[in-house]
Amino acid sequence: MKYLTILAALISPMAALADPPPADWDAVLAEAKGETVYWNAWGGSTTTNDFLAWVGERVSEDYGVTLEHVKLTDTADAVTRVLSEKQAGQNDDSAIDMIWINGANFAAMKDADLLFGPYAEQLPNWALVDVEGKTVQTDFTVPVEGYESPWAMAQVVFVQDTADMPERLGSMQALQEWAQANPGRFSYPQPPDFLGTTFLKQVLVDILPDPSVLEAPATDENYDEVTAPLWAYLDALTPNLWREGKAYPATGTAMFPLIADDEVDLSISFSPGAASTAIANFELPETVRTFVLDKGTIGNASFVAIPYNSGSKAGAMVVANFLMSPEAQARAQDPAILGYGTVLNMDALSAEERAVFDGLDLGVATLTPAELGTVQAEPHPSWAVRIADDWVSRYGVAQ
Amino acid sequence: MKARRFLPLLPMITLLAMIGPVLAGLYGAVLPAFGHLPAAGLFGPSLAPFEALFAWQGLPRAMFLPVWIGLASTTISLLIVALIMAGWSGTRSFTVLERMLSPLLSVPHAAAAFGFAFLISPSGWISRALSPSVTGWDRPPDLLIVQDPWGLSMIAGLVIKEVPFLMLIALAAIGQVDTKRSAMIVQALGYRRLTGWLKTVFPLVYAQIKFPIYVVLVYAMSVVDVAVILGPNTPSTLSVQIVKLMSDPDLGMRLQAAAGALVQLFLVIGALGFWLIMERVVRRFGLAWIGTGQRGKYDTITWQIGLVLALFCAFSVSFGIASLAIWSFAGYWGFPDFLPDQFILKNWMRHSDGTLEALGETVLIGSVATLTALALTIGCLEAEYRYKLRVTSRGMLLLYLPLLVPQTAFLPGLQTLMLNVGLGVGRGPVIFAHLVFVLPYVFLSLADPFRAWDARMGTIAAALRASPDRVLWSVRLPMLLRPILTAAAVGLAVSVGQYLPTLLIGGGRIETLTTEAVALASGGDRRAIGVYGLMQTAAALVPFSLALLIPAIVWRNRRGLRHG
Numbered sequence: 001m002k003y004l005t006i007l008a009a010l011i012s013p014m015a016a017l018a019d020p021p022p023a024d025w026d027a028v029l030a031e032a033k034g035e036t037v038y039w040n041a042w043g044g045s046t047t048t049n050d051f052l053a054w055v056g057e058r059v060s061e062d063y064g065v066t067l068e069h070v071k072l073t074d075t076a077d078a079v080t081r082v083l084s085e086k087q088a089g090q091n092d093d094s095a096i097d098m099i100w101i102n103g104a105n106f107a108a109m110k111d112a113d114l115l116f117g118p119y120a121e122q123l124p125n126w127a128l129v130d131v132e133g134k135t136v137q138t139d140f141t142v143p144v145e146g147y148e149s150p151w152a153m154a155q156v157v158f159v160q161d162t163a164d165m166p167e168r169l170g171s172m173q174a175l176q177e178w179a180q181a182n183p184g185r186f187s188y189p190q191p192p193d194f195l196g197t198t199f200l201k202q203v204l205v206d207i208l209p210d211p212s213v214l215e216a217p218a219t220d221e222n223y224d225e226v227t228a229p230l231w232a233y234l235d236a237l238t239p240n241l242w243r244e245g246k247a248y249p250a251t252g253t254a255m256f257p258l259i260a261d262d263e264v265d266l267s268i269s270f271s272p273g274a275a276s277t278a279i280a281n282f283e284l285p286e287t288v289r290t291f292v293l294d295k296g297t298i299g300n301a302s303f304v305a306i307p308y309n310s311g312s313k314a315g316a317m318v319v320a321n322f323l324m325s326p327e328a329q330a331r332a333q334d335p336a337i338l339g340y341g342t343v344l345n346m347d348a349l350s351a352e353e354r355a356v357f358d359g360l361d362l363g364v365a366t367l368t369p370a371e372l373g374t375v376q377a378e379p380h381p382s383w384a385v386r387i388a389d390d391w392v393s394r395y396g397v398a399q
Numbered sequence: 400m401k402a403r404r405f406l407p408l409l410p411m412i413t414l415l416a417m418i419g420p421v422l423a424g425l426y427g428a429v430l431p432a433f434g435h436l437p438a439a440g441l442f443g444p445s446l447a448p449f450e451a452l453f454a455w456q457g458l459p460r461a462m463f464l465p466v467w468i469g470l471a472s473t474t475i476s477l478l479i480v481a482l483i484m485a486g487w488s489g490t491r492s493f494t495v496l497e498r499m500l501s502p503l504l505s506v507p508h509a510a511a512a513f514g515f516a517f518l519i520s521p522s523g524w525i526s527r528a529l530s531p532s533v534t535g536w537d538r539p540p541d542l543l544i545v546q547d548p549w550g551l552s553m554i555a556g557l558v559i560k561e562v563p564f565l566m567l568i569a570l571a572a573i574g575q576v577d578t579k580r581s582a583m584i585v586q587a588l589g590y591r592r593l594t595g596w597l598k599t600v601f602p603l604v605y606a607q608i609k610f611p612i613y614v615v616l617v618y619a620m621s622v623v624d625v626a627v628i629l630g631p632n633t634p635s636t637l638s639v640q641i642v643k644l645m646s647d648p649d650l651g652m653r654l655q656a657a658a659g660a661l662v663q664l665f666l667v668i669g670a671l672g673f674w675l676i677m678e679r680v681v682r683r684f685g686l687a688w689i690g691t692g693q694r695g696k697y698d699t700i701t702w703q704i705g706l707v708l709a710l711f712c713a714f715s716v717s718f719g720i721a722s723l724a725i726w727s728f729a730g731y732w733g734f735p736d737f738l739p740d741q742f743i744l745k746n747w748m749r750h751s752d753g754t755l756e757a758l759g760e761t762v763l764i765g766s767v768a769t770l771t772a773l774a775l776t777i778g779c780l781e782a783e784y785r786y787k788l789r790v791t792s793r794g795m796l797l798l799y800l801p802l803l804v805p806q807t808a809f810l811p812g813l814q815t816l817m818l819n820v821g822l823g824v825g826r827g828p829v830i831f832a833h834l835v836f837v838l839p840y841v842f843l844s845l846a847d848p849f850r851a852w853d854a855r856m857g858t859i860a861a862a863l864r865a866s867p868d869r870v871l872w873s874v875r876l877p878m879l880l881r882p883i884l885t886a887a888a889v890g891l892a893v894s895v896g897q898y899l900p901t902l903l904i905g906g907g908r909i910e911t912l913t914t915e916a917v918a919l920a921s922g923g924d925r926r927a928i929g930v931y932g933l934m935q936t937a938a939a940l941v942p943f944s945l946a947l948l949i950p951a952i953v954w955r956n957r958r959g960l961r962h963g
Contacts, residue, residue, distance in 0.1 A: 038908060043918040046749065046927045070908060071918040077902070080645065080653070095908055164538070184541035190632060192643075247546040247632055254923035261522035262538045262734040282731040282743070283924070397457035397634045 020314040022122035028314045033064040035315030039304070040078040041100035043071020044253055047277055051338045054331065059322050065315040070096070075105050082114050082307045093311035098319060101148060101305045103140045103194070104381050109305065110147050116306040116313055118146025123317060125324035130345035136301050140378040141215060148303035151323035152332055153341030154270045155299035155375055156202055157290040157367065159255070164265040168291035172206040176233065178266075179240040185265040187241050189255065190248030190396070192388040195270055200387050202268070202298050204230045205376050214379035218386055227387060231394065238395060245395060256283050272372060273339020276363025280336055289365050296374030301343060326353040335363035407786055409778040413838065414797055416775065420835050421800045424809025431657035441651065448654035452662070457634030462662065464636045466670050468550045468557070469620035473674075475554070476561035477612060479712065480569055482705025484604070485596035486698075488573070489582065496709055497570065498947075503716040504563040505888075505939035507896045509624040509917055510932035512556045514719020516628055517726075517925070519552060520545045522734045524722055530735035539734055546631050553630040557622070559712040561615050565608065567943075571848055571885045572607035576600060593702045594695030602685070607847045609678075614802050614843065616674060617667050621805040624898060624917055637663050638805055663805045671803075720936060727929030746926040753915065754934045761895055761911040761938050764826065768833040769890035772841040773883070779842070780849045781871055798842060801835045806899045813904065829909045832900040833893075841890040848882035878960060880953060884946035892939040912938055 020028050037059075043049055049069065056067035072078060078099045085094055101109070109115050120126060129136055129150065136150040137143070160168065164185070169175050179186050189196035205211045207229050213222065238245035242264050249255050255267040256278050269275060269290070278284040304323065306316045322328055326349055329342040339362075346354055362368065378384075430436070434443030452458065487493035503511075518524050522539035530536040545552050578600045585595030605612075621638045630636055635643075637659060644656035725739065726732070727746050732739035782788060813832065852875060860870045876883065901914050916931035954960040 043915070044924075046919070046924055049753075050749065068908070071910070071915065073918050076645075243541060243543045243546075245633075246543050246548060249923070250627065250632070251923065257923050257925060260731075260733055261520075263522050263541075281745075281926075282729070282740075283926075285731065285733055393456050395633070397455075397460065 019116065020317070022119035022317055025122075025124055028317055029063060031314035032312075032318040035312040036066040036068060037097040037312050037315040037319055038068050038070050038095060039098040039100070039316075039319065040070045040072055040075070040081075040096045042073070042075060043069070044073065044251065047281070047338055051332060054337075055319065055322065055328060058328070059319050062322075063315075063318045065318050067319055075099065075101055079105050079109055079114070082109070082309070083112070085309060086112075086114065091309045094307045094309040096307050097310040097312045098304050098306055098316040100302060102300060102303050103378075104385065106139050106144075106148055106303065106305060107142045107381055109307075110142070110145075114308055115147045116308050116310060117148075119306070119313075119317055120144065120146040120149035120320070122146070123149060123321040123324065125321050128326065128344050128348045129324060130343060130348075133345070134301060134343055135299065135375070135377060136343055139303060140300065140384070141380040144303070148305035149320045149324065150301040150303050150343040151320070151328075152302040153299060153343055154302060155272055155292070155341065155372055156198060156297035157269055157272045157275070157292055157372075159259065159267045159269050159275050159284075159288060159290050159365075161259050161262075161265045161285060161287055162289050163285065163287040164262070168289075169266075170294040172203050172233065172293070175266075176237055179237055182265065183240040184242055184244070186267070187243070187249055187255070187258065187264055188268060189252050190250060191391045193251055195252035195268065196248070197384050197388045197391075198270060198298060199268055200230065200234075200391060201379055201384060202293075203233055204383075204387070205298060205379070206293055206295060207233060211376070211379075214383055215377065217380045217382040223386060227390070230387070231390075234391075234395065259288065260284055271339060272341060273333070273335040273363060273366045275365040276335040277337075277339045279365060280363070284365075286364070290367055292367065292371070292373055296376050298378055299341075299375035300378050302340070326356065330356040330360065333357065334360050335366055336361075339363065339366065406778060406782045407788070409775065409782050410788060413775040413779050413842075414794075416831075417835055417838050418797050418800045420813050420832070421804055421809050424813035425804060427813065428657045428660050428809055431654045432661050434654055436651075436654060441654065448658040452655050452658045455640075457640070458637075461634045461637040461640050462666060464550055464631065465620040465638065465663070465666055468554055468630070468636070469616050469670055470673070472554045472557040472561060472619045473612065473616040475558050476565055476615060479558070479562050479705060479708045480565045481597065481601055482593070482702060483566070483709045484569060484573070485593045485601065486702025486705050488578070488596070492706075496706075496713070497566070499713045499717075500563045500566050500709065502940055502943060503560070503713060504567050505892055505936060505941075505943045506560070506716055506720060507892075507913065507916075507932070507935045507939065508560055508622065509628065509896075509898075509913070510723060510928075510936055511560050511716050511719055512625045512628040513925075513928055513932060514721075514723050515556045515559065515715055516545050516552070517722045518715060518719055519555075524718065524737075527735045527737050536735065545629055548631050548633070550631055550636075553626060555715075556625055556629040557619050559715045560625075561619070562709065562712045563716070565611065565615065567885060567889075568608050568611040568844060569604055571844065571882045572604055572851075573600075576603040576607065576851075589694050591695030591698035593698040593705075594693065598685075598689045607851065610799075610843045610847075613671060613674070613799070614840070616670060617802055620667050620670060621663060637666065641805070660805055660809075664803075667803055667805070720933070723925075723929040723932045723936075725929070726925040727933055729926060729929075746930055750927060750930045753910075754912070754930060757910050757912045757915050757931075758934055758938060760826075760909060761913070761935075764830050764833055764901075764909070764911065765891045765894035765938070767830050768837045768894050769841065769887055771830075771834055772838040772890050773845075773887055775838060776842045776845050776886070777849075777876070777883075780846060784850075784854075785867055798839055801839050806836075810899055810903045825905070826909060829901055829905045832904040833897055836897060836900065837890045837893050840893045841886045844886040844889045845879075845882055848879060852879060881946070881950040881960070884949055888939075888942040888946040891942045895935060895939045 020031050022028065039052065041052060049071065052069045056069065059065040059067055078096055081096055082094060131137060134153055139148065158169065169178055188199040191197045191200060204227065205214065213226055249258060252270060258264045259267055260283060272290065275284060275288050275290050279286055279288060304320050306313055310316055324343065326344065329344050332338045332340040333342050342357065346357065430443070432448055434441060434445035434447050483496060487496060521542045521544060526534070526536070526539060581599040582596060585599050586592065590598065623638050623642055626636045626639045630639065634640065641656050641659040641663060644652045644659060728742045728744070729739035730741035730743045856874055856878065857870045860874045865873065896913055898913050898917050901909055901911050912931055912935040916928060916935055919927045919931060950960070
């Protein structure tokens with residue numbers, strides 16, 4: 001393990017600032033002791049909140065780092081905050097030390113030089129991360145370059161109430177036909193909500209004969225042509241949506257109460273284990289199961305990033321490293337706790353560590369890694385932005 | 400001597416505490432609205448943000464909605480309050496009604512809206528009570544009730560919350576109006592109770608409560624949390640759209656948000672202007688109606704309608720809160736079950752640590768802000784009384800600035816300002832930011848009763864050689880105990896309900912019951928919302944019960960000071 005750290009130190013460019021050098025892990029640990037890390041993370045899910053509280057207890061025990069979870073309704077609030085601080089010249093003690101981030105928020109912060117790094121690939125536990133099999137070095141096609149470290153994998157799954165809808169659906173075309181036969185029983189969160197936009201991307205990826213065009217940025221020339229099938233699909237789907245598409249659930253988690261209320265039979269989720277967790281917490285009926293499409297579904301990683309002006313960078317790195325530890329990853333994967341996918345490479349773990357993962361009861365509604373099938377890459381963020389904007393003008397202002 | 404030199408300065412200090420932050424924050428909104436945001440590498444001036452905003456197809460609707468919802472909900476609330484007070488004040492039923500409505504004021508808007516949404520939605524409590532026995536539904540019908548395009552459920556959700564608010568303000572004001580003798584005289588002249596009250600007492604009461612009414616109008620037009628829960632979302636109201644734009648990862652969108660904030664400001668000013676015109680119109684018609692000398696043919700049916708509407712408000716909020724309570728203990732609870740499968744303590748145990756911490760924070764911030772506001776307000780009013788510093792109408796407008804300007808317009812600018820002067824983030828600045836909103840409400844609740852105090856009492860006391868300070872402490876304040884406690888309760892409720900100032904100025908580090916509850920509301924977890932909503936309600940309920948209880952106990956042997 002030690003030579004890896006030294007190797008990383010040799011490769012990494014020298015940090016220009018007087019920030020803790022990520023490669024000198026002992027120095028990081030020493031500096032981290034006694035620091036308080038304000039982790040800004042979405043606070044809308046009680047299970048996630050509980051997990052973050054547990055992480056706080058553990059890093060306090062092992063490393064003397066105090067972790068405070070600042071609960072956000074929207075990650076962009078944190079981006080705004082760091083921007084305001086930069087505007088005000090607050091360059092050394094941000095209110096934010098760590099952000100749960102990915103996708104467009106990451107791209108915006110990295111672009112505006114609001115992030116500390118690179119640090120992720122110098123963390124000791126990086127050696128355990130599954131760099132080959134999981135999309136941890138690109139974030140929605142944007143190169144990560146060590147400016148954020150991964151801690152969970154997410155993949156689109158469809159959540160169905162088998163009491164009303166016994167069969168799974170194999171494709172978006174099948175969903176269209178099912179919605180025609182069962183009007184008003186499906187909805188998706190209102191774009192530009194993250195999960196709602198993901199649904200639109202999932203439609204596009206599934207109905208395009210060759211979705212590889214989505215890997216490059218959208219251009220004015222190809223955008224209309226590529227997305228035309230999506231709008232045709234949605235024009236046909238919308239009248240058959242819940243409330244005929246005149247109202248949409250605000251967020252992804254707002255979908256589960258709709259299933260429990262029997263208002264809809266089908267929904268989507270970005271967390272393969274969330275349905276099992278919700279059943280255990282009485283938030284979903286026991287008849288709920290999940291499925292993925294025949295061609296697979298979109299997946300991506302959740303990251304944490306450190307603002308350039310954090311006053312507790314060492315503490316934040318310690319937390320980021322702990323999040324990638326087998327202990328934290330196994331707990332996150334436990335559906336009774338959180339049910340998030342791991343970012344670790346099982347082959348890099350010791351037999352003992354692996355046994356913990358193998359021993360997890362994934363829950364009645366959770367697909368095994370094999371059943372989850374192929375993970376489709378996220379399209380370039382430029383597609384999501386334009387599609388979400390277009391959606392708003394086409395369906396978001398319908399009377 | 401010291402007090403004499405300090406007291407005349409108080410009005411200035413108070414105004415500065417209220418409008419300084421607003422003006423600074425607005426300055427921070429105007430610049431980006433015209434394309435100037437150096438931090439994002441954008442330099443103005445340009446009209447591009449407005450052009451981009453006007454290019455959004457949803458804008459006409461998003462501008463229409465707040466105006467319609469604001470005017471409709473305010474008018475309906477005022478009508479209901481007038482009908483209840485007119486038809487029932489002084490009766491035994493009124494005392495019951497007052498006891499039912501007053502606690503509802505303390506229920507935070509977000510909690511009430513959430514409970515109300517669960518009552519009226521197609522899979523809600525009313526539908527469950529009737530299904531499948533009456534309706535035959537074994538699954539909820541696909542009806543657009545909550546979030547309807549006309550904002551009707553949002554109007555209803557606002558009305559059920561504003562009626563208790565206006566009721567309490569009117570009750571505080573009515574003590575300053577000689578209602579009993581007016582009522583006696585008009586009844587002696589053969590007027591029915593309701594008509595007589597509307598013709599003689601209502602104009603006096605309205606003059607005392609018109610400022611709170613404007614506040615209700617402005618609030619209804621710019622509210623975010625209620626609009627998110629009950630309001631339409633294709634498109635949503637302008638203030639929701641502003642918040643969405645503010646939180647867009649594309650920093651350029653903040654320019655559009657700033658432009659939207661200015662549009663929202665003009666909408667609010669326009670609606671207030673319309674309301675002022677309507678006041679005159681109604682006055683003309685009212686005078687003509689008084690002139691006809693009608694004694695009240697339709698009184699019975701009208702006051703019964705008033706009672707039904709008031710009961711609707713009381714029951715909607717109460718059952719909404721009851722549903723939150725049940726959710727907080729609920730195991731699995733599917734449609735069409737009227738009650739959950741089982742009751743569990745897990746939800747409360749899971750949230751006990753978090754809620755207690757947040758409760759402590761909420762109480763601390765609320766009490767400091769409210770006490771400061773109360774001290775400043777009483778100081779101002781006393782200075783005004785002693786030195787005859789009559790507050791001009793322009794002065795009143797300044798008082799209104801924090802309530803007139805949508806929070807989303809000036810808070811981010813304020814945040815930057817506080818960082819610039821090294822105030823940083825934390826509890827102190829949050830209390831300061833709360834004071835900006837608490838102060839006007841406290842001032843508005845207290846000013847009219849304070850000014851309407853019978854100054855002859857002061858003259859009598861002075862004739863008995865009491866100093867001005869002694870008159871204040873021994874005569875005036877004790878006599879005004881009830882309005883003062885009401886103002887304090889209003890101040891606390893305002894502080895408890897503050898979401899955006901706590902989040903933005905606190906840098907997210909200050910966790911109150913409201914920030915926690917709204918964060919959870921976005922996730923739709925009704926069990927957690929139930930726990931936090933109940934705690935939030937309790938935090939505001941206790942002060943209000945005290946505001947009713949203490950005067951009743953202290954003045955149990957002074958009938959004229961109890962007012963009902």
